[in-house]
Amino acid sequence: MRGETMKYKRIVFKVGTSSLTNPDGSLSRAKVKAITQQLATLHEEGHELILVSSGAIAAGFSSLGFKKRPTKIADKQASAAVGQGLLLEEYTSNLLMKGIVSAQILLTQDDFVDKRRYNNAHQALSVLLTRHAIPIINENDTVSIEELKVGDNDTLSAQVAAMVQADLLVLLTDVDGVYNDNPSKNPEAKRFDTIDEITKELVEMAGGAGSSNGTGGMYTKIKAATIATMAGVPVYICSSLKEQALIEAAHQTVDGTYFTAQEKVMKTHKQWLALYAKSKGKLVVDAGAKQALQEEGKSLLISGVKAVEGEFYESEIVTVVDEHYQVIGKGQTRLSKYAIAQQLSKNNRKGIVIHRDDWMTISGELALLEQEF
Numbered sequence: 001m002r003g004e005t006m007k008y009k010r011i012v013f014k015v016g017t018s019s020l021t022n023p024d025g026s027l028s029r030a031k032v033k034a035i036t037q038q039l040a041t042l043h044e045e046g047h048e049l050i051l052v053s054s055g056a057i058a059a060g061f062s063s064l065g066f067k068k069r070p071t072k073i074a075d076k077q078a079s080a081a082v083g084q085g086l087l088l089e090e091y092t093s094n095l096l097m098k099g100i101v102s103a104q105i106l107l108t109q110d111d112f113v114d115k116r117r118y119n120n121a122h123q124a125l126s127v128l129l130t131r132h133a134i135p136i137i138n139e140n141d142t143v144s145i146e147e148l149k150v151g152d153n154d155t156l157s158a159q160v161a162a163m164v165q166a167d168l169l170v171l172l173t174d175v176d177g178v179y180n181d182n183p184s185k186n187p188e189a190k191r192f193d194t195i196d197e198i199t200k201e202l203v204e205m206a207g208g209a210g211s212s213n214g215t216g217g218m219y220t221k222i223k224a225a226t227i228a229t230m231a232g233v234p235v236y237i238c239s240s241l242k243e244q245a246l247i248e249a250a251h252q253t254v255d256g257t258y259f260t261a262q263e264k265v266m267k268t269h270k271q272w273l274a275l276y277a278k279s280k281g282k283l284v285v286d287a288g289a290k291q292a293l294q295e296e297g298k299s300l301l302i303s304g305v306k307a308v309e310g311e312f313y314e315s316e317i318v319t320v321v322d323e324h325y326q327v328i329g330k331g332q333t334r335l336s337k338y339a340i341a342q343q344l345s346k347n348n349r350k351g352i353v354i355h356r357d358d359w360m361t362i363s364g365e366l367a368l369l370e371q372e373f
Contacts, residue, residue, distance in 0.1 A: 014157035019240035036094035059083030106140035158224035162231030172240035177257035232265030281310025332358035
């Protein structure tokens with residue numbers, strides 16, 4: 001396939017715990033080998049590949065004497081500390097036999113929230129892909145808090161796919177796509193082949209978590225699809241149970257559920273603003289400013305600001321609300337709270353508070369993401 005135009009050159013694959021483990025929850029070396037063989041084939045074809053892999057806890061818990069996957073946070077983190085090395089060793093040794101270099105990257109939500117760390121991770125991944133290495137990514141389960149959560153590798157894979165502006169995100173699972181009902185309980189359930197818009201109804205249909213070894217059901221996959229498609233990355237959910245699941249997904253997305261990407265692609269800075277930036281304060285704006293921001297794509301001028309809340313400095317993130325306190329969006333302010341408060345006391349107010357390049361309107365799927373997930 002080298003030399004030919006490929007539809008999906010840069011692909012992020014997410015492989016869940018249930019796709020890597022034996023029935024007793026322990027790591028299956030045979031399954032890991034099958035995945036690496038497929039990655040090697042696609043690598044040889046010229047694809048740029050990232051693997052987001054679960055399985056660190058599954059790989060490590062038996063070595064610490066646990067009879068089954070632990071549920072306490074400290075036990076999970078200890079298991080992950082042991083298992084991450086064992087899991088990576090499996091991947092690394094299998095890929096090296098094919099002459100392919102792999103790289104381990106452990107991420108936490110802080111790596112996305114902190115702008116500098118976000119840019120560093122983006123640059124490191126770009127270099128690895130350019131140098132034909134395969135980054136193998138997992139959340140840093142040993143040190144991450146809040147119930148080990150980004151909080152799941154579906155979400156993490158979407159965040160990574162958005163960051164590197166992948167051509168496709170493939171979520172491999174034990175179900176061959178998204179259904180209108182649970183196919184294991186309802187034999188009449190119908191699969192969605194293509195989803196062009198993620199709605200509240202679809203989120204509700206997705207329900208809760210899946211098997212006991214993993215943490216993600218279809219609900220987290222819908223969340224992941226929302227993040228990725230908003231960033232311009234199409235998503236394909238398919239079965240991991242097929243022998244050549246990764247290769248098939250890379251070549252033709254016809255036996256699963258395909259989510260089309262939004263046409264307007266968010267740049268890296270806008271992605272960070274939309275998905276990760278934490279707000280430090282609030283600006284209340286008038287109807288004219290609301291229209292300028294929402295409908296006309298203009299910057300927020302100081303003349304449109306009615307009130308200011310919270311404590312923030314220049315270049316920090318603020319949420320902007322209308323006079324009824326409905327959220328309009330968020331952006332990076334050019335003025336501190338004190339500078340804005342000073343300006344509000346003047347009759348002749350001039351200047352930009354938030355430039356349009358540093359602004360993100362919260363509507364559509366982004367509003368759904370904030371409300372439902």
